[in-house]
Amino acid sequence: MSGVTQLFFILGALCLLGFILWLLKKDTLSVKYSLIWLLCGAVLLVFAVCPYFVYVIRDILGMEVPSNVVFLMLDGFELLILISLSIAISQLSEKNKRQTQSIALLEERVRRLEAQTKD
Amino acid sequence: MSAKILVIIPCYNEEENLVRVIDRLKRSCPDVDYLVVNDCSTDRSEQILRENGYNHVTLPVNLGIGGGVQTGYRYAVENGYDIAVQMDGDGQHDPAYLYEVTGPVERGELDMCIGSRFITKEGFQTSFMRRLGINILSVLIHILSGKKVLDVTSGFRATNKELTAYFANHYAADYPEPEAIMSATLNGFKVGEAPVVMEERMGGVSSIRSLKSAYYMIKVSIALVINRISIQKKGGRG
Numbered sequence: 001m002s003g004v005t006q007l008f009f010i011l012g013a014l015c016l017l018g019f020i021l022w023l024l025k026k027d028t029l030s031v032k033y034s035l036i037w038l039l040c041g042a043v044l045l046v047f048a049v050c051p052y053f054v055y056v057i058r059d060i061l062g063m064e065v066p067s068n069v070v071f072l073m074l075d076g077f078e079l080l081i082l083i084s085l086s087i088a089i090s091q092l093s094e095k096n097k098r099q100t101q102s103i104a105l106l107e108e109r110v111r112r113l114e115a116q117t118k119d
Numbered sequence: 120m121s122a123k124i125l126v127i128i129p130c131y132n133e134e135e136n137l138v139r140v141i142d143r144l145k146r147s148c149p150d151v152d153y154l155v156v157n158d159c160s161t162d163r164s165e166q167i168l169r170e171n172g173y174n175h176v177t178l179p180v181n182l183g184i185g186g187g188v189q190t191g192y193r194y195a196v197e198n199g200y201d202i203a204v205q206m207d208g209d210g211q212h213d214p215a216y217l218y219e220v221t222g223p224v225e226r227g228e229l230d231m232c233i234g235s236r237f238i239t240k241e242g243f244q245t246s247f248m249r250r251l252g253i254n255i256l257s258v259l260i261h262i263l264s265g266k267k268v269l270d271v272t273s274g275f276r277a278t279n280k281e282l283t284a285y286f287a288n289h290y291a292a293d294y295p296e297p298e299a300i301m302s303a304t305l306n307g308f309k310v311g312e313a314p315v316v317m318e319e320r321m322g323g324v325s326s327i328r329s330l331k332s333a334y335y336m337i338k339v340s341i342a343l344v345i346n347r348i349s350i351q352k353k354g355g356r357g
Contacts, residue, residue: 097292100180101190105197108176
C-alpha cells in the first residue's frame with residue numbers, strides 16, 4: 001500500500017469520525033445511536049493507521065486480498081447498524097401507538113367532562 | 120348483579136354502517152355500554168358519531184385494527200368493566216348473539232369466548248378460499264398451542280377482566296385475531312368458542328382484500344410461530 005493511499009484512508013476515517021462528532025455536538029444525533037458509528041469509524045482509523053492489523057486478520061481468516069477484510073468488516077457494521085435502526089423504529093412505533101391511544105382516551109374524557117360542566 | 124359489559128366497536132370508514140350497527144346494538148342489548156373506536160377514518164364517520172352523540176374515542180393517527188381494539192381494552196380497564204366484547208363495525212356481528220358470547224365468560228367457564236360461525240354452520244360462511252385460510256390458521260394454532268379453535272379470525276369475542284388487562288398491554292398490531300388466541304392460550308388463559316350466526320357485511324369494503332390474503336397468511340403464520348417460541352407456555356389458571 002502506497003503512502004498516498006494510506007493517507008487517503010486515514011483522512012477518510014477522520015472525516016467519518018469528525019462528521020459523527022459534529023452531528024453529536026449539534027444534537028442532531030443522539031449518543032445512543034452514535035456509539036456504533038463511532039466504533040465503526042474508530043476501527044477504520046485503526047486499520048488505516050496500522051494496516052498490519054488487516055494483514056493479521058487476513059492471514060487468520062485465510063483470505064487472499066487484505067482489502068476484502070475491510071469490506072467484510074464494513075458489511076458487518078452495516079448490517080449491525082441496519083438492524084439497530086429496525087429495532088429503533090419498532091420501539092418508536094410501539095411508543096407512538098401507546099401515546100396515540102392515550103391521547104384518544106384523554107380526548108374522550110375531556111369531551112365527557114365538558115358535557116358535564118355545561119349542564 | 121350482572122357483569123358490567125363494554126362492547127368495543129372498531130371503526131375505520133364505516134359511515135354506511137355505523138348508525139345501523141349501533142342502533143341495533145342499543146335495541147337488542149340496552150343494558151350494555153359500547154365504545155366506538157374511530158381509527159382516524161377519512162370519511163364522515165367522525166361527524167356521524169358526534170351528531171348522534173355516540174360514545175366514541177377518536178385516534179389522532181391511524182393505528183390499524185390491533186391498535187384500535189387495544190384502545191378499547193385500555194378504556195375497559197380504566198373504567199372498570201368486567202367483560203370487554205369486540206364487535207366489528209360493519210354489521211357482520213348480530214348483537215342478538217352478544218350474550219351467547221359473553222355468557223361463558225360471565226359464568227367463569229372461559230377467559231375468552233369467540234363467537235364462531237363454523238359450529239352450527241348457519242348464516243354467512245364466507246368464501247371457500249377464506250374458509251381454507253381460516254382452516255389452515257386453525258390447524259396451525261392447534262399444533263402450536265394445543266388449542267382447537269374453529270373460527271380463528273372471528274372478531275366477535277368477549278374477554279374477562281384479567282385477559283382484557285393483559286390485552287391492554289400486549290396486543291398484535293395488524294391482523295391481531297389469531298395471534299390473540301395464541302398468546303392468550305400460551306399465557307394460560309382459557310379460550311373457547313360459542314356458536315353465532317354472522318351476516319355478510321352491510322356496506323363498504325372489508326379491510327382484508329383478496330390481493331392481500333397471501334401476505335396476510337404468511338405474516339400471521341410467522342407471527343404465530345414467533346409467538347410460540349417467545350412465550351413460555353404456562354399451565355391452566357384454576
